[in-house]
Amino acid sequence: MRALIIIDQPPYGSWEGREALDMALSLAAFDQPVALLFCGAGVNWLRKGQDAGKVQQKSIERNLAAAPIFGVEALLADAGACDQYGLAEADLLDDVCITDFGTELTGGFDHVAFAG
């Protein structure tokens, strides 16, 4: 079973993205192959240099940086959404792979789930 968890919600506005990240980490903890895909406003998760202190939240940057260490196989960003939000590769966290979100991508996974 290969799973793809898709985050299409921006960070900090709701807990749906964080809870989707927990799903991915949980799959990895049980040795299930899993990748994370960020699309739509969700690509803002991948910005470098986030400071969430002013909204009294923890930055998700460290959680994402740790995801590959905990066994998440890939952090994928939809190319179209990156363009829409003005994100070039240099603006993104390390280890992020820019890709095209479509049936060719999702077809490679047995289990695909959206955040919220």
Added chain:
Amino acid sequence: MSSSLPEQTQTPAPAGVFTLVITGAPYSSQAPQTALGFARAALAANKRIDRIFLYGDGVHLASALSVPPSDELNLSEAWAAFLAENSIAGVACIASALRRGLVNDSEMQRYGLPGSNLRAPFEIAGLGEWVDSAASGSRVIYFHKGG
């Protein structure tokens, strides 16, 4: 040319086993009611449901304290009755539940809370329950809040 759809006889899941994940809260989303309709239809078509997993805002469905007006459907009660009648496990994710104030007796004692509010037969457990369903080849259907 017939406009009727062919009768469904097979699902991609082995033996037609479904897991339903509900992430939308009752009364602020349609998710729990749509999921209940799906679950009833699945059993009527001789499919099996291995578990219901409540995640995110969906955990509110397991509250014993929701009291809608008497002329409205009590979704928590309806779901609890459906699970009990059909011996289907209903599991609320522990992290989602604690964050949102849904606790059973043991969590009440652990955190020194003034009460517990988990409706039977729902249980509280970890995401491992969902992983178990996903990894077992069960067909997992997600009911989100939408919009």
